[in-house]
Amino acid sequence: METRQLDIPVMADLFARNERPEYLFWVGCAGAFDNRYVKVARAFVKVLSWLGVSYAVLGKEESCTGDPARRAGNEMLFHMQAFRNIEVFKQYGIKKILTICPHCFNILKNEYPDLGGNYEVINYLQFLDKFILEGKLKVDHSILENIRITYHDPCYLGRGNNIYREPRDILKSLTGSFVEMERNKSFALCCGAGGAQMFKEAEKGDKEVFIERTEEALRTEARIIASACPFCMAMLTDGLKYKDKQDDVKNYDIVELIAQSLNL
């Protein structure tokens, strides 16, 4: 099969050539640095490019949104990060932002406006769901058709921002065998990593949250646990290893599954 090298457009380069992309793709720290989640960012740009979307990334000019700082109680540091990012957005006249990380999505969409940063912030699942609805993103249904898939709701998409339908519609367009966990949608159990928990050990208890959630996912007997958040991904991957199930059950991000189904 023929392949081609994908060049990721960077905002500063495009501006130097006087080009104005329609969207900023906000990669997020996990998309840039987390070994596992980097693959999700890569899958997403493949899909973007397949769809012919006009976008660019900030590259070295991107910096943490300040979400973990804010949720860890350091409001000062959050404002410093946000101030800096808003200045960069201003400089490039950013109006539309595409995000993959739900934490970045939530803070850019809901909290930056309090600081005067108003953008149309779109989560990648909403974005891709629209293309599917419009018939512009037709996947090869046969690839995942018979694979049982369950979905773990990230708190900051689900309860945080009421995005429940899109991930399910997308997954149902990929597989004929979608299955819910016992606690799903607004009842979904957290993976244990939100609110800056990702960066610390859990408090003393009798179980890790990610194990509780992984066990619930395993009870569905799904072969794939689909997720939509870098922290959830880290937790579920750990959970599968802990349960020694990493060979039988895989954790993929929804956009990785789309890329697979598009054979990209």
Added chain:
Amino acid sequence: MAKQIIFTITLLVSLGFFLYTTKRIISFFWLTKPAFPVKDFWKRFNVMLNVAFGQTKILRFPVIGLFHATVFWGFCVILFGSAEMIIDGLSGSEKVLKGLGIVYNIIVGSGDIFGFLVAISIIIFLSRRLFFHIKRFEGIEMKPISHQDANIALLLILLLMISLNGMNSVYYQYQTLNNLPLFGVYPISQFIAALFSGLSNEVLMILYQVFWWTHILMIFLFANILPYSKHFHVFMSIPNVFLSRLEPLGKLPNMDHVMKEVQLMLDPNAASLTPVTTVPVERFGIKDIEDVSWKNYLDSLACTECGRCTSVCPANITGKRLSPRKIVMDVRARMKEKGPGLVRSGKEFNDNKSLIRDYIQEEELWACTTCNACAKECPININHPVIIVDMRRYLVMEEGSAPAALKAMLSYIENNGAPWQYSPDDRLLWAKDIEMNVN
């Protein structure tokens, strides 16, 4: 006439005590900080219709939720009957609203049915609490007094309903026995009336007065006990829902003064634009009760300790010390403890205790994942993560206290703009060598 006088005096005494309680609580509200401006009246009205009157959130636990909804809707209907009793008591009239005809029949009839249904629901609630081990009703914050509190309120409601149906049944029996016109319809009590057949007119009259007085005195007593018990929620939950935070659950409130400070620091132009007249902030975040917002305090008064929040909390489920219900109950208890002193002696009052550490441990605060399962579940829209983060704000910004790993994360963000130790120069490494199939 004697009945009127006694009734008026009882009513005045109850109202007087109620007024005293209200004033006391309002004086506590004056100690609190601003939360958000109350705008969007229609949106709030809608939330109130849905969540309070529609009971949509309590019905997320459908079976037991329906019993609660029955009690709530029953209370709403029965309130009309209570209003009539108060007018009757004051003016010496008998069923003063009977002139309303069909409307009266509907009010009295549904009140009669609901009285019975509420009684059944309360018996179910009581048996759940007394004979079954329901995990949701347990927890470190649930002391014997909390259980007592619940049982007393339930017993009072049960008595209210028994006296209501008793009154209706005796009335029905008396009127039919003497071929007198019957005002209102009594779909349930007409059957209960059989219990009173064979009794003489005099006995029926006395029984009627006993039920009538029991019912009205219970209402007065109930209304005055509520503010001192967790069942204050009967009064406070509807206002609390009306005054809900309307933002998406994922959104945290902004600290405007911190924002301004950062802007002044980083933007040289801002200094000339914003006059530096902002009032100095006494404290970042929440350490003690005088730092909480009116909304935090209102939440704590409206909480009925149902434990739905704690039962869905991932930290609590996995055995951590955090219990969202405890946080809310601690706010209420701390205000009860420190509030009177603050009202008496002003801000300077100090009892050498604080909400953080004497009530709430850091371990609880750091266990929260801000997943918002608690806030989503709360039947009256209490928001726990907002106050938890506000307490973290105090710990981090005032004391520099946080788990070591979080301090490291914060310094990575400060130094290299990511929560991990990676150079900003490496931010494009992920985008290297992406091969894509052409198809």
